Amino acid sequence: MKKDLIEDTFAECFSGKYIRALITAEDENTLKQVAYDSTSTPGAVIGRVEGGIEGFVDPKNTPDGRMGAIVQYWFNVDDLEKFEVELSYRIRQDVLVKPFTRMFSYTDKPNIQGSIGTMKQVGHCGDGYEWIENKYDREMINVPIAVPDFQIESELSYGEGIMGANFWYMCKTKEVVLEAGKLAIESIMNIKGAIAPFGICSAASKTETNYPWIGPTTNHLYCPSLKKDIAEISKVPDNVNYIPEIVINGTDINVAKLALKNSIEAVLESDYSEDVVKISAGNFNGELGEYNINLLDL
Known part of the structure; x- marks a missing residue:
């Protein structure tokens, strides 16, 4: 692995x-x-729910003996009532309406808060x-609908973990963006407790903005198309035409670190690594997030 391409910097993360x-x-x-619909549109940065698919499960390992998907839904403020409402939109619009679906709480007991x-x-x-029945060794709510019926566990347990671990792979070609990025995402899905809520993300952002009502706007210093126009301040290295980002959420700091390490390795050990110029990460100078993960320490 080409460790010399990894910048001495850190990813700034949040609880x-x-x-x-x-x-x-x-x-x-x-x-x-169902899995992709209900976890799409990452929105934690604007006070909504952020989600991702952790992995798929064999029928022999699910409560009802059917194929399953482990999904995560994240919220970065302490307002649990708002979390309940925001999450309900995902469930009602993306899960309940799909035929023959069920939803179970799956947060590991040691992590439940x-x-x-x-x-x-x-x-x-x-x-x-609607009615409640004990089934699959759980208390399930049965919601009568036209294609009978949607069932959901009456309580969904939550824990606290790490959001926003990330890295940038600065590269020359489109192929690296897509193919190496795909390998990075696959490596994350192999780790219990980790998700990549944005997939391969094209839009690194910053905190300061000219349009505060939008929220985070483009990190212009790292936009290759602006390099000539802002040559004096641009931070895009020579020969770099693309700077995709992989964002990771993990159920604890060790999960986040392992997912970050494995996904960086996936990029640098891929058949496309010759066109990777640098590995870096997004941060806010350590002023906002509670956790800083140094890339070289991984």
């Missing part, structure tokens, strides 16, 4: 609350659609006709 859940379905196509009830925001989609 956040997460719910780890298991979704099951009758068929693979529905399962994948509390739970969020699902009756108020999800169960009552049954308009008062």
Whole structure:
């Protein structure tokens, strides 16, 4: 591995609350659609829910004996009532409406800090006709719908983990962006407790902005298309045409570090590594996040 390409810098990370859940379905196509739909559109940075797929589970390892997907939903503020509401949008619009789906709490017991009830925001989609039954050794809410029926565990447990671990792989070609990035994502999905909520991310951001009502805007110093226009301040290295980012959330700091390490290695050990110029990371000078992960320490 080309360690000399790794910059002596750190990824700045934040603590956040997460719910780890298991979704099951009758068929693979529905399962994948549910998993990807319900975890799309990362929104923690604007006070909403951020999600990702941790991995897929064999039917012999699920409570109902069906194929499953482990998903995570993250929130980075302490307002659990808002978390409950925001999460309910994902469940109601992306899971409940898909045929023959069920949802179980899957947060590991040692990490559980509390739970969020699902009756108020999800169960009552049954308009008062919903009922609770003990099934699969769990307390399940049965929501009657036109393709009978959606079932969800009555409490979804949450823990606290690490959000925003990240690295940039500065490269020459489109192939590196897509192919090496794909390998990085696959390496993350092989680690229990880790997700990549943005997949291969094209838009590194910064805290200062000319348009505060938008939230984070482009990190212009690292935009290759602006290099000539802002030559005096641009931080895009020579021969770099693309700076994709991989963002990682982990159920604890060790999970985040392992996922970061393995995904960097996946890029640097890939068949496309000759076109990787530098590995770096996004941070805010250590002023905002509670955790700093130095890339060279990995």
